[in-house]
Amino acid sequence: MGFLPFFSLETWTLLITCFCLFVTYGYWSYGVFEKLGIPGPKPVMYWGTFGRLNKVYYLADVACAQKYGRVWGLYEFRTPVMAVMDPDMLKTILVKECFTYFTNRRNLPLSGDLSDGVSLAENDQWRRIRNTLSPFFSSGHIKEMFGIMKHHSKKLTLSLRSKVQDGDTVTMKDFFGPYSVDVMGSCAFSVDMDSINNPTGPLITHASNLFNISKLLVIAIGCFPFVLPLLDLLGVSIFPKSSTAYFKTLLEKVKGERNDVLNQKLGDFLQHMMNYQSTKMHEPMNEKQRNGLTEHEILSQATLFVFAGYETSASALVFLAYNLATNPEVMQRLLREIDSTFPNKAPVQYEALMKMEYLDSVVKESLRLYPSATRLERTARETVKINGITIPKEMMVMIPVFALHRDPELWPEPEAFKPDRFSKENKQNINPYTYLPFGAGPRNCLGMRFALVVVKLALVEVLQNFVFSVCEETEIPLQMAATTFISTARPIKLKLVTRSNVSENGEKKNEE
Numbered sequence: 001m002g003f004l005p006f007f008s009l010e011t012w013t014l015l016i017t018c019f020c021l022f023v024t025y026g027y028w029s030y031g032v033f034e035k036l037g038i039p040g041p042k043p044v045m046y047w048g049t050f051g052r053l054n055k056v057y058y059l060a061d062v063a064c065a066q067k068y069g070r071v072w073g074l075y076e077f078r079t080p081v082m083a084v085m086d087p088d089m090l091k092t093i094l095v096k097e098c099f100t101y102f103t104n105r106r107n108l109p110l111s112g113d114l115s116d117g118v119s120l121a122e123n124d125q126w127r128r129i130r131n132t133l134s135p136f137f138s139s140g141h142i143k144e145m146f147g148i149m150k151h152h153s154k155k156l157t158l159s160l161r162s163k164v165q166d167g168d169t170v171t172m173k174d175f176f177g178p179y180s181v182d183v184m185g186s187c188a189f190s191v192d193m194d195s196i197n198n199p200t201g202p203l204i205t206h207a208s209n210l211f212n213i214s215k216l217l218v219i220a221i222g223c224f225p226f227v228l229p230l231l232d233l234l235g236v237s238i239f240p241k242s243s244t245a246y247f248k249t250l251l252e253k254v255k256g257e258r259n260d261v262l263n264q265k266l267g268d269f270l271q272h273m274m275n276y277q278s279t280k281m282h283e284p285m286n287e288k289q290r291n292g293l294t295e296h297e298i299l300s301q302a303t304l305f306v307f308a309g310y311e312t313s314a315s316a317l318v319f320l321a322y323n324l325a326t327n328p329e330v331m332q333r334l335l336r337e338i339d340s341t342f343p344n345k346a347p348v349q350y351e352a353l354m355k356m357e358y359l360d361s362v363v364k365e366s367l368r369l370y371p372s373a374t375r376l377e378r379t380a381r382e383t384v385k386i387n388g389i390t391i392p393k394e395m396m397v398m399i400p401v402f403a404l405h406r407d408p409e410l411w412p413e414p415e416a417f418k419p420d421r422f423s424k425e426n427k428q429n430i431n432p433y434t435y436l437p438f439g440a441g442p443r444n445c446l447g448m449r450f451a452l453v454v455v456k457l458a459l460v461e462v463l464q465n466f467v468f469s470v471c472e473e474t475e476i477p478l479q480m481a482a483t484t485f486i487s488t489a490r491p492i493k494l495k496l497v498t499r500s501n502v503s504e505n506g507e508k509k510n511e512e
């Protein structure tokens, strides 16, 4: 055996066995979709199908939809995921069978302190928390918060007016990000961090940081899930601990200062939950008998409010500005609607804002092209057959919203920004399961109505003062990036022109 250098035969046998086990484990789960007769890209050992068709996962979904149709299989490392883009199946998954088979999203491991947040909670716990939070998002309550939102939209326009000279190039997120996080902080726990004037302050820093999920950790868990119990035992969390700790300390302090009766009248999210705080949570009873929220659950929901609302609303505003700058005729029509609804820059009123039809179409069309959440997900609790396709127990179903919104059979000229798709006459022809910027069914976006007010208000107030225009630094077309929520590889930069310097036809006055 002299041709086998260094090691003994036993050592070689052990090494080869380990190698074979390593390879077998890396491929073990990859036959699932072949057995189900579902097409999809070929996975690479351990790595799965990441980056096979495009490095940006939601652009890969567009490529997969073109190649494989409306149902395909992919692998996130070793985990099989079924992509479903068929509107009939989506109705069944998201609405009809939500409570029986598809109640939960993925079970996000190592979510630590946030595991009882409404978007991560499961089954009866999720239902209890969601039912407790829902009244806060009623139209009446949102209207009550309009004054707080207006306080921040005013600060946004004042800040733009003081910091931006006519025709300056602006990184849109630098203004819409702080506006969004300040609205969330004020409506969630009445803390005004004034991020608009303090853009490196702790609230915005930690709210942005919450999304910095450790890639290394995700890869380790994806390839070797058996390490999970050990990591859990060691208290490892996928959310940056410094940021979850910041929110915990802040909220404990705010909550601790609120124990008198007077505070019960405060209209913020934290107080709403405190009014439902249960004193019986530590008594033995099953989940169905419980109601209200525990102390820990209250802190998690308040953190998640900022987490779920900040980046999504800010990105919706940034892409709206981009779409308007690149489609000046749409912007002009919108300006006309704004000026006729609120003549002479009159203060924005809630009812009138909500009745603006063209504004609504513009926002909807922008969220079609750039939905803040590019994918939805649900996990099958049991094996179920839908439209002849078997979805095995524990299979994760992924709904590629970005790809669905750009399906040329559902949306003619899918890349074009055409708000009239959502006009009064046209919108009744839209199948609701082909347009999902806020998801659908009992587990849809809890903050949808709230978010639409936050976005529309800021857009109208900014457009009462400025118009957006493309400049040399505007990237066209945009290069997208693979982040948790939709984003671009480089920040979106636009030119802002003050309204007094814009003529009726939208041209800049005094331009050479």
Ligand code: HEM
Pocket: 118, 119, 120, 130, 305, 308, 309, 310, 312, 313, 316, 371, 372, 373, 376, 377, 436, 437, 438, 439, 440, 441, 442, 443, 444, 445, 446, 447, 448, 450, 451, 452, 455
């Ligand atoms: C333009 C802004 C926003 C967009 C595009 C958006 C979109 C979404 C989407 C797509 C989902 C998943 C729905 C599903 O799985 O069917 C979701 C869930 C959620 N969103 Fe939003 N969202 C926005 C703003 C907000 C805001 C401002 C809040 C809170 C104030 C919020 C709170 C939530 C919560 C709590 C969930 C989880 C609901 C549950 O699991 O029951 N969102 N959002």
